Amino acid sequence: MAVSPGDAEHLAEPVAAEFAAAERTVIEQLRDLLTPGLSRPGWARARTAASGLLRRALLRIVPGLRARTGQAATLAVQRAALLGDRAARGELAQHELPPGPNDLDITPTQRLTRALAEDFEPVYARILRQPQDVYRDVIARASEGVLEGQITRVRAAQRALDDFADRGITGFVDSRGRSWELAAYVAMAVRTTCGRAAVQAHVDRLAAAGQQFVYVSAPGGSCPLCEPWEGKVLAISGPPGPRDVKVQHAAAGGRVTVHVAGSLMEARAAGFQHANCRHSVSLFLPGVTTVPTAPPDAPSYESSQEQRRLERQIRRWKRREAAALDDTARTAARSRIRDHQASLRILTRESGWPRKPAREQIDYAH
Template sequence: MPVSPALAEDLAAAVTMLYEDAELALIEILRRALAEGIDSPRWAELKLRSIGDLRNAVETVTAALQTDANGAVARALAEAYGRGRQAAVAELGALNIGRELQARRVLPGAPAVDRLAASYAEDTRPLYARITRAVLDVFRGVTSRAAGAQLLTGQSRRDASQRALNEFARRGVTGFIDRAGRSWELASYAEMSVRSVTARAAIEGHIDALGEIGAALVIVSDAPLECPLCRPWEGEILSLQGPPGPHTVRLDHAIQPTGLFAARRTVAVHVAGSLPEARAAGLFHPNCRHSLGLYLPGVTTRPPHHATPGTGYEDTQRQRAIERQIRAWKRRAAAAMDEDARRYAGAYVRRWQARARENVAAHPEVRRQPQREQIGRAR
């Protein structure tokens, strides 16, 4: 069967939960650190003295997260790569080459898996130092401003602490800049990274398997609700290792006539470019809906084009934005220092959930995914 990033989505979700759990743990650590002794006249002094304990608690969480995430990602990559290979076996199941591929039983510790695991570990290494810095910055900021705020504005240190916690819960641990210059918060950056790397593993397992039996061409599906990055490659034929750019090649027909005097058949194939070229341009980005299948000259037909209804892609992105708001308000509820703050956050959770239902009702091509509205282990 064809391979797509969706083949490894469940693996990415399991790893992403580690980061969400860590973020909730950090919110709880910060909430407790600020709440302890909050009515004492020596609160600010006590907070400054306890900053070492806070640092140790945060570093314990980040060290465990780094170990658990790297291990989970390595296992997920091996599984994703294996699924990609099995997709190739299933795709070629009716052919002798498919049975040959199955018989090879390549071990999951392929060089591609090791390379992707090392790449992920290197890309996410800066996350962990940033986590400690972000939590301590919030803590120092609250304790240094609380006394002055009380004198100048009448705002209590509890209110000042709650406001800082609310902002921290809303934004998460921010400051991660990707190669395109975009800023991310911890859980979203981790999810993007994990989805990307597991999808790459599944695709590489598939194309490695196809390469082993001499396949040279693949074809991209035509998916509804495509994004502008993928649209140019829909339904197009790509070479696994050929030159970039569009070109036409003449190849043997995949099914040759038999018989002593049978003439050899060839077909002209228009190739839109190479697979590495298409991936570099954005094909198979995280959350991509496209799949990739083997192209057999003269046999494989181009997929039918699915017209995207209205502004379908924009509608799905609006749903993703609503999901982020729901998760942000759930984090804020977790950061509440009293019942009033918790109820206030809960009301906004319900308000954004209503918007999610309205967006789905107004756009039939958009599906609601409740698991994307959850945080931590409930997801």
């Protein structure tokens, strides 16, 4: 059985769920602390005076969140590594090849877990800080709107709170300069790490069993980064660059030549097996393995991007629902959620991609 980074992505969901639930709690705290006396004079002054309550609420949320996410993340990475190891053992067993030593070095998995914990640090910092800025901003904007006499304070406050709900807790920028909403950022970090742990454990097992080559799957709906490597044979270790490798082949009664497109490390450095990637590598046995070609009517990369967009919209309107100060706003948010869910159903039916209900949630943990 081959393993792709995408195979481990479901392991990220419990972790992302913890963060998304915390985000919703934060939005509800804001809503509840801003609501009292909203239509009465003196609201802004009273709410400003009460801002310490928000700070205390946030300080209560973070430690529990940190403990839960730390545990969930460690477990996710361990399970991902186990998945990879098992898949490799399965492939070896299929060809009646020995699996190599029982226990492999777990340092790579531990290193991945530590790096992931570091990825979360900015998130806790933002959860403590940003809602306090938003709280002050909502009070200021609601007061301004009313002074200008154009709109009611409820509408002005709702507008300011909606702006926050639309984005959620933000400020996460990846190494390529793209900014992410919280749930997507965390899921991206965990999926990337779990994906790496799985594919690494897979090839580590193959290498420990004395194997030299893997081939790259062609799942269709290709991501541009991986296309150059599709269907190619790669060396598990060794120098970069295409070359011919001669190997002993008992059944063929002599040597066979394997054309490799490069090394696995080289392909990964060029972006192959990025986060969420569905490209896998499988054991390649010279003279035995025939590399399969792409399935004919694979769903396109574009439709998977459209699915991600709809999932983001659903999460956005669920945050709006949590931020709703009255029933009108709540009903409007719910109908937008249903619209996007309907579009998503149509898309997944046409594209054949499975729906990922957890990615549409902001509160599925509690």
